Amino acid sequence: MLDEVSFFKELNEVQRAAVEHTEGPVMIIAGAGSGKTRVITYRIAWLLKKGVPAWQIIALTFTNKAAREMQERIGKLTLLEQAKALWIGTFHSLFARILRAEADAIGFPKNFTIYDTEDSRSLLRNILKELHLEDKKYRPNHVHHIISISKNSLITADEYASDPDIQADDYSRGLPMLGKIFQLYQKRLEKSAAMDFDDLLFKTYFLFKERPEILYKYQTQFRYVMVDEYQDTNAVQYSIIRQLAAMYENICVVGDDAQSIYSFRGAVIENIFNFQKDYPDTVMFKLEQNYRSTVNIVESANKLIEKNKIRIKKNVWTENKEGDKIQVVQTLSDHEEGRWVAQSIFEIRMNERASNSDFAVLYRTNNQSRALEEALRKLNIPYKIYGGLSFYQRKEVKDLLAYFRLAINPRDEEALWRIINFPSRGIGQTTLERISLIAHENDAPAWDVLAKAKSFVSTIGSSAVAKLEEFVLKIQTFTAYAEKLSAIDAARRIAMESGLMREFYSDRSPEGIMRYQNLEELINGVKDFLETRKESPDFQNQPAKLSDFLMEVALLTDADEKGKDSADRVSLMTVHSAKGLEFPYVYVVGMEETLFPSQQSLADYREIEEERRLFYVAVTRAMKRLFMTYARTRFRWGNLVHCEPSRFLFELDDQRITMLGVSGGLAASEKGLKEKSFLLNRKKAEPLHNATPKYDFVPDKPEVFKTGMNIVHNRFGPGKILQLEGSGSEAIALIEFEEVGQKKILLKFAKMKVQSEEPF
DNA sequence: ATGTAGAGGGTTTTT
DNA sequence: CCCTCTACAT
Numbered sequence: 001m002l003d004e005v006s007f008f009k010e011l012n013e014v015q016r017a018a019v020e021h022t023e024g025p026v027m028i029i030a031g032a033g034s035g036k037t038r039v040i041t042y043r044i045a046w047l048l049k050k051g052v053p054a055w056q057i058i059a060l061t062f063t064n065k066a067a068r069e070m071q072e073r074i075g076k077l078t079l080l081e082q083a084k085a086l087w088i089g090t091f092h093s094l095f096a097r098i099l100r101a102e103a104d105a106i107g108f109p110k111n112f113t114i115y116d117t118e119d120s121r122s123l124l125r126n127i128l129k130e131l132h133l134e135d136k137k138y139r140p141n142h143v144h145h146i147i148s149i150s151k152n153s154l155i156t157a158d159e160y161a162s163d164p165d166i167q168a169d170d171y172s173r174g175l176p177m178l179g180k181i182f183q184l185y186q187k188r189l190e191k192s193a194a195m196d197f198d199d200l201l202f203k204t205y206f207l208f209k210e211r212p213e214i215l216y217k218y219q220t221q222f223r224y225v226m227v228d229e230y231q232d233t234n235a236v237q238y239s240i241i242r243q244l245a246a247m248y249e250n251i252c253v254v255g256d257d258a259q260s261i262y263s264f265r266g267a268v269i270e271n272i273f274n275f276q277k278d279y280p281d282t283v284m285f286k287l288e289q290n291y292r293s294t295v296n297i298v299e300s301a302n303k304l305i306e307k308n309k310i311r312i313k314k315n316v317w318t319e320n321k322e323g324d325k326i327q328v329v330q331t332l333s334d335h336e337e338g339r340w341v342a343q344s345i346f347e348i349r350m351n352e353r354a355s356n357s358d359f360a361v362l363y364r365t366n367n368q369s370r371a372l373e374e375a376l377r378k379l380n381i382p383y384k385i386y387g388g389l390s391f392y393q394r395k396e397v398k399d400l401l402a403y404f405r406l407a408i409n410p411r412d413e414e415a416l417w418r419i420i421n422f423p424s425r426g427i428g429q430t431t432l433e434r435i436s437l438i439a440h441e442n443d444a445p446a447w448d449v450l451a452k453a454k455s456f457v458s459t460i461g462s463s464a465v466a467k468l469e470e471f472v473l474k475i476q477t478f479t480a481y482a483e484k485l486s487a488i489d490a491a492r493r494i495a496m497e498s499g500l501m502r503e504f505y506s507d508r509s510p511e512g513i514m515r516y517q518n519l520e521e522l523i524n525g526v527k528d529f530l531e532t533r534k535e536s537p538d539f540q541n542q543p544a545k546l547s548d549f550l551m552e553v554a555l556l557t558d559a560d561e562k563g564k565d566s567a568d569r570v571s572l573m574t575v576h577s578a579k580g581l582e583f584p585y586v587y588v589v590g591m592e593e594t595l596f597p598s599q600q601s602l603a604d605y606r607e608i609e610e611e612r613r614l615f616y617v618a619v620t621r622a623m624k625r626l627f628m629t630y631a632r633t634r635f636r637w638g639n640l641v642h643c644e645p646s647r648f649l650f651e652l653d654d655q656r657i658t659m660l661g662v663s664g665g666l667a668a669s670e671k672g673l674k675e676k677s678f679l680l681n682r683k684k685a686e687p688l689h690n691a692t693p694k695y696d697f698v699p700d701k702p703e704v705f706k707t708g709m710n711i712v713h714n715r716f717g718p719g720k721i722l723q724l725e726g727s728g729s730e731a732i733a734l735i736e737f738e739e740v741g742q743k744k745i746l747l748k749f750a751k752m753k754v755q756s757e758e759p760f
Numbered sequence: 761a762t763g764t765a766g767a768g769g770g771t772t773t774t775t
Numbered sequence: 776c777c778c779t780c781t782a783c784a785t
Binding site: 555 | 761762768769770771772773774775
């Protein structure tokens with residue numbers, strides 16, 4: 001452990017004050033790049049240093065990654081073995097841990113399953129089918145969202161179903177059955193001994209509310225409560241925190257209202273505004289010195305966020321260099337945008353000796369990654385996409401996990417339906433329907449019906465019964481493995497004996513090979529899990545079982561690359577997943593109206609403000625240089641659409657940006673200034689068809705144009721086609737106009753006619 | 761019972 | 776555009 005002087009020398013004055021102020025309610029407003037994580041880790045380390053036992057400290061984070069990093073840093077800082085006993089984790093994982101310990105109190109078995117979003121939706125689809133509701137009207141995603149929002153607002157299924165206002169509302173929207181679906185959904189979860197993500201919070205809240213003695217136990221245990229990213233907490237999280245901290249009120253929340261970007265999933269930004277009302281003795285610290293970015297970046301971000309009405313005033317400043325201006329780049333198409341970004345990375349990497357991992361490309365929606373990937377691949381720039389299909393969501397991985405789940409909790413119906421006939425063992429749809437029917441008639445879990453298949457032989461049929469019995473026996477064997485063997489041995493045997501390994505091994509296509517490797521990787525994951533657990537002091541006596549692994553893995557998702565990916569790659573990700581990260585060079589692409597800000601946010605100023613905060617997050621990721629691009633045309637749901645530059649671009653400080661128009665290749669256009677005035681003088685760029693045509697004529701069809709032709713354009717006048725790219729209506733012509741020089745023209749939109757066909 | 765063609769629908773963000 | 780679901784054929 002460091003002595004006090006060196007301990008504090010890494011902190012500025014405010015940071016140090018926030019660290020030392022350990023008693024009573026504290027709110028730390030941490031501007032972007034102001035060393036927030038450092039303050040939290042030092043604060044916990046300080047508590048440990050003062051002799052507070054690790055198990056009395058609970059720190060709630062937003063992602064597993066944040067929790068892990070924090071834990072590691074505290075471990076390094078204090079060099080205390082007991083740092084591993086800290087309760088650091090996501091809301092979901094720590095409350096899952098509590099719920100397991102208190103499972104009896106809520107009538108669940110300790111080995112309950114956690115359903116992920118896919119499981120929840122699949123369950124909903126089954127329910128909709130049984131209720132004979134059209135899933136076009138009751139879209140599973142939408143229904144799930146409603147249920148999720150309700151739970152996050154502490155509304156139970158029964159309350160939902162009986163509330164007259166909600167009923168009236170649902171009725172008027174043509175979805176009167178939502179309450180019924182919600183109730184049935186909860187009932188099914190319970191019957192499967194399963195909880196969805198929201199239940200982990202929801203049930204914790206009600207456990208504490210209904211069992212004061214249990215709440216008391218945890219209140220007494222956690223003398224110090226810390227919450228990271230407080231601006232993104234929702235109503236349940238808020239309420240649980242209040243419950244937990246009620247005894248000592250040693251509660252410290254850290255956040256930045258300017259970075260609240262999760263209201264769509266129930267986050268309540270007001271939580272951070274109301275904290276001082278909730279705890280009148282609150283001491284507030286504002287971390288305002290930015291250590292991350294250049295003056296140009298910090299000031300642009302400040303100017304931007306000032307536009308928001310709802311916010312806590314703060315003054316973020318930096319001692320860093322002025323830095324380069326922010327470059328705003330216009331391209332003709334999304335493909336050109338990709339090419340420009342790739343080219344720019346290529347050049348900077350060379351000129352400034354940067355590595356790939358110094359670069360990040362941020363976008364609003366995942367599907368924007370494609371054009372970028374293509375362009376990066378062409379220049380052989382290695383990249384890594386964050387988000388997208390996570391390892392644990394891949395089909396084959398979920399299949400094997402379903403076997404694990406079923407072995408540990410045979411009531412888990414989603415796991416059961418998933419694998420009862422995979423690999424195929426001749427159990428068909430009719431059989432499944434019959435089982436499902438019998439189960440519901442008897443109000444029993446499907447597994448119980450399977451286990452007693454013989455008694456229902458008259459409905460199920462004898463050949464099907466035989467197959468079912470074989471399946472049941474297999475799962476029972478797996479259950480025995482899971483109980484008796486170590487996690488890794490059980491995992492290996494289940495993988496083999498389920499037939500999954502064989503199934504994917506026999507598929508020699510590239511995808512099949514990939515899948516087989518993924519299964520192996522999952523099994524390796526079990527091995528890693530066993531080994532890391534051996535190091536942990538709590539568990540040294542008992543070897544980990546498969547059920548321990550499963551608990552861990554249910555809440556592990558995409559962002560949890562185990563840091564082993566040290567390969568030097570450019571990062572591609574959504575702005576949301578970039579929160580908390582920083583990169584020397586950042587490209588924010590797709591800065592267009594209806595994309596960023598997104599289409600559905602346009603109607604409501606509160607949602608626009610959230611989009612602006614999202615943009616603020618994007619801007620503040622950059623350390624050295626920041627680029628923003630927008631395209632004039634973009635492929636969206638299959639066809640080419642015209643785009644307008646984002647309103648957010650006009651909100652930047654124009655002293656701190658430079659404009660660049662890319663056309664006719666990747667060279668910088670000397671029309672920079674012209675482009676800039678074009679942008680800034682008009683609130684919205686005029687659509688092409690509004691421009692006054694100079695020439696009036698009946699245009700020719702796109703197909704007739706050929707390289708070398710002399711043509712007349714309705715606005716640009718006479719010119720010659722130098723080059724044609726693409727074909728049909730998507731073709732783009734490079735034309736040398738007599739009056740305005742070279743331009744790239746989309747034939748689809750162009751009003752042109754042939755003047756003369758000149759031979760080559 | 762399994763595979764394929766064709767249609768239809770969805771694109772915000774995640775524990 | 777891409778993915779998923781359904782309907783039909785084998």
